[in-house]
Amino acid sequence: MPEFLHLLSPTKARKRFLSAIPQAGSIQSEIVPTEEALGRVLAEAITAPHPLPPFARSSADGFVVQASDTFGASPSLPAYLVIIGEILMGSGKTLTLESGQAALIHTGGMIPSGADAVVMIEDTQSVRSDEVEILNPVSVGENVIPEGEDIAAGEDVLDVGIRLRPQEIGGLMAIGVTNIPVMHRPKVAILSTGDEIISPxxxxxxxxxxxxxxxxxxxxxxxxxxxxxxxxxxxxQYKELDRIAQEAHTASDFVIITAGSSVSARDITADVIAGLGKPGILVHGISIKPGKPTILAVADSIPVIGLPGNPVSALIAARLFALPVIHQLLRMPEQPLEARIPARLSLNIASLAGREDYVPVLLESTPDGYLAKPIFGRSNLIFTLARANGLIRIPSETTGLMAGIVVEVVPF
Amino acid sequence: MPEFLHLLSPTKARKRFLSAIPQAGSIQSEIVPTEEALGRVLAEAITAPHPLPPFARSSADGFVVQASDTFGASPSLPAYLVIIGEILMGSGKTLTLESGQAALIHTGGMIPSGADAVVMIEDTQSVRSDEVEILNPVSVGENVIPEGEDIAAGEDVLDVGIRLRPQEIGGLMAIGVTNIPVMHRPKVAILSTGDEIISPxxxxxxxxxxxxxxxxxxxxxxxxxxxxxxxxxxxxQYKELDRIAQEAHTASDFVIITAGSSVSARDITADVIAGLGKPGILVHGISIKPGKPTILAVADSIPVIGLPGNPVSALIAARLFALPVIHQLLRMPEQPLEARIPARLSLNIASLAGREDYVPVLLESTPDGYLAKPIFGRSNLIFTLARANGLIRIPSETTGLMAGIVVEVVPF
Incomplete structure (x- = not known):
């Protein structure tokens, strides 16, 4: 396939590529302890075995009562209730509250049967050890968290494809799900080619x-x-690269090859990728800078990417085209949240219309918000990116950006 | 110390707390292989042992020449140069180029001595195997990446306190730094209190x-x-909590205690924290929701935080007050980059002036950009956060936010 005859936009290229990767995928699931599952991706939806909270709870420190006993109460004309005890935290012993009665309760304490509201401690006054003055009325349900307010029994609480954060881990623990099915981590083969390349x-x-x-x-x-x-x-060398690429293709869920930098080396990489399996190369050349010579292929259900050899181009193109593959293999939703930091541009950037540009920037905090300073380096070597903490995307319909305008920076 | 007599703003509370934690810290460094150091924090600045690139390189495929030989060249009146060979990638064999000569070179190839520019292949025409037509002139240095363009020998390339991303790992490999000193991970003791709490x-x-x-x-x-x-x-129980807190304090770099939810349980936690060492409790109560009862203390150089027992309050307060401690222990810079996603608010949110509020939201992608839907739950239970992917911060000078305005959402 001749290179660059028809450059696709990054969005079209990614779409063509991702839609050719089988949805079912090769990735299996495994069971892991929930407490070790941070960052893992759920392989099955999780259903709540019981409601949360599992019982009605007080949301305040105070006295649990029957709301009707407090109607009309005021500081000048308090309601007097008999204290029948204290709701101990975590105690299964349940009182039964009747009209005219109150019990001391703490935040999180279980609402006893018969009661339907909690009067906050600041709306009460102690009279005697067995009697409390209610200074303000409460309505039914006031300061009470009903059973199942957070989740109902049988509710789907977490979907397939969710990457677990601290709060999901906590939520699973709250409903007693201490082991969960997660996707295996996809095996990604990485091949680096180039006669000039040596080990670090x-x-x-x-x-x-x-x-x-x-x-x-x-x-x-x-x-x-x-x-x-x-x-x-x-x-x-075609033969050697082909042998190792075949081996990687057989053993992995995804293959990434960075090409040597010369034209002939790139041709060898393209030929090897084309020979790995059907349907083969889907995209060869993308209207993007850096990353134009990127190759996107699927070989016998396995996604294969050929990246430019330049380290900056390879890393930026990998973010755009390899990360979505890993997300798809993990069955994560297609559109992850994309954080954007608004920042003023420190100087003009030229760009070619019809090409999407990605420019590394250093974001600096100023009293007026962030300033984005483009890091140019025609060499495009790796420390360009080590000095950057963001990327500006210049859309293909734009011919450049003026200093002073506000741009959206992708944290990097 | 009486609780809540004087509520500090979150910013002042954090400042008072962090400035009382010794800068030198208790954390030592260790040497790890660079390839395993993703996410670790550099313990010493790294200096480049040699320039990068280590030699002048071609940034294009073409012919390496003396620029003066191409002056005045045009498609109608090309310059004719004698091809003396090809610069093989990675080969140490160096040609010496003289006036009237050219050599085939590939992107990344080493510029031979005598040469000072590269003519791109598209600006040349093959005539015979030993002669090339130059169709356009090049200036000195054109298409050449000079030695040291990325970094100079002896240059400080990475500072202490940098958390290593893919690009820093690549940069270190490029200069042959395959083992690096990183900070030990701080040991953070976590104590959960509450008579009602049981194991998941x-x-x-x-x-x-x-x-x-x-x-x-x-x-x-x-x-x-x-x-x-x-x-x-x-x-x-004071005695039991005190015993375990002392043990944790001795063995850790940082202690976090979540308090039981009743007033008396919170008092016990505060008393235990106050007794751990000098200077003791620095902040007790912060003008923030959720998280108001947070305690910030330093006990014999060890930071100690008392968090509210409510899981949502505990996690949000930990993000605001515990994460900066870990960053400081790791010697990371004080102001990390804070991503903010602009989004339209889906409904009104009320807030108390004089208090900073954090409201969990679900960001939804719409054709007009992100919509931020607040997730209210008076119960403030853990699945409120599992359903959210962002937090809105409502500044203390604001009494609420109107539906439709654009807010900045912190990815969560």
């Missing part, structure tokens, strides 16, 4: 550079919930 | 509820880079 631990000879992409992409995959499997550095 | 794996009797706070706070601590150490569920 080696000393480079003239003309050689250390491997960066294997490690940035591994870290990105890890942070997205996948397991990176590095297949090392592969020379720009 | 137990079956609650009437009046009992399962422990949520131990697990939400553990997950929060983990995600912030700390190691949670759970001390279990402790009854509302």
């Amino acid at each position: 631990s080696a000393e480079p000879s003239p003309g050689q550079v250390r491997d960066v992409n294997s490690y940035t992409l591994s870290a990105l995959v890890t942070s997205a919930g996948g397991i990176p499997i590095r297949y090392g550095i592969i020379p720009d | 794996s137990a079956e609650p009797s009437p009046g009992q509820v399962r422990d949520v706070n131990s697990y939400t706070l553990s997950a929060l601590v983990t995600s912030a880079g700390g190691i949670p150490i759970r001390y279990g569920i402790i009854p509302d």
Whole structure:
């Protein structure tokens, strides 16, 4: 397939790619303890085995009463109720409250049978140890959290595809779900090609550079919930790359290959990807900068991405095209929440119409809000990104952005 | 110390608290492989042992030349140069280029001595195998990334306190730094108190509820880079809580106690915290909702926080007051980047002036941007937060927010 004959927009490219990846996927689920499931993705919906709260509770410290006993009460004409005891926290012993009676209750305490409201302690006055003055009336249900207010028994509380945060873990614990089915982490093969690339631990000879992409992409995959499997550095030779790519394709749920930087090296990568299986290459060349030579393919149900060799291009393109694959393999919803930080642009940025540009910026806090300072480096080397904490997306219909305008920065 | 006599604003409370925690801290550093350091925090600044790129490189596929040989070249009157070879990727063999000569070079290839520019392949035409036509002139340095353009030798490339992202890991690999000093993860003791609280794996009797706070706070601590150490569920008895709090205080870098929900249980927690060491309680009560009864203390250099027992209050207050402590213990910069998602508010929210409110919202994507739907629940139970993906902060000078206005939502 000739490269770049027809460049797709990033959105169209991603759509064509994701829709060709089988929805069922190759990923199985496993049972893990809920307390170790932070960041994991639910493989089955969770249903509440009982209501939450499991019983009506007081939302205040005070006296639990029958509301009708307090009607008309005022500081000048209080209602007098007989104190029949105290609701002890966590105690199963339940009083039964009758008209004319009150019991001391604490926040979270269980509402006894017969009672229907709680008078806050500040609306009461102690008279004797067995009698309390009610200074203001309460209505039925006041200061009471009814049984099941948070969730009802049998309610679906968490959906498939939810990535678990502290609050979901807490919610599961609250309903006694201490083990849960989560998706296996997808195995993502990472192949770094290029005759000039050497291991980071080696000393480079003239003309050689250390491997960066294997490690940035591994870290990105890890942070997205996948397991990176590095297949090392592969020379720009069809036979060797093909052998290792086949091996990675068989053993993984997703394959990412960064191409060597020369035209011939890129051609080799494209040929190898095309040969991995059907339907093969779906997108070759995207109207985006950086990341134009990106290849998106599906080979016998396994997604395969060919990324440019430049570390900045590879990492930005991986965020745009590899992260959604991992999310889809994990059955996460298609549209995750995208945080955007509004910031004023510190200087003009030129851009080509018809191409979506991503520019790394350093956000600086000022008294007027954030200032976004573009980090240019024609070299586009890796420390450009290490100095950045955000990316500006310049839409394809725009020919540039003026200094001073407010842009939306993607935290990075 | 009497509770709530003088409520501090969240900002003042946090400042008073953080400034009382020793800067030097108790946290030591350790050496880890860079490839396993995602999310860890650098304990020492990293200096580049050599420039990056380590040699001048081509940023294009084409022919490397002496720029002066191309001056005046045009499609109608090309410059003719003798091809003396090809710069092989990663090869240490260096040609020396003289006037009138050119060599084939690939993106990333090393600029040979004598050469000072690269003509892109599209600005050339092949004539014979040993001669190339240059159709357009290049200036000195054109399409060349000079040695050290990204970083110079000896340059401080990464500061103490940086939390490592994929790009920093890649940058470190690029300069051959394969092992790095990172801060130990702070040990954070978590104590959950309350006579009504039982383990999530137990079956609650009437009046009992399962422990949520131990697990939400553990997950929060983990995600912030700390190691949670759970001390279990402790009854509302001074002696027992004091014994376990002393033990946790001795063994940890930071202690978090969630109080029982009754007044007397909160008093016990405050007394225990006050007795742990000097200077003791610095803040007791904050003008915030939820989270008002929060206690901030430092006991013999160890930060201690007493949180309300309500799971929503505890988690929101922990985000505001416990996360900055972990960041400070890790020597991270004081002001992390705070992402804000602009969204239209779906309905009115009332708020008390003089109090900062945090309201959980569900952000929904609409054609006009995000809509923020407040999730009210007077019960303030944990699934309120599980249903939310953001928090709205209502500043203390505001008495409420009107439906339709654009608010800034903190992703949650």
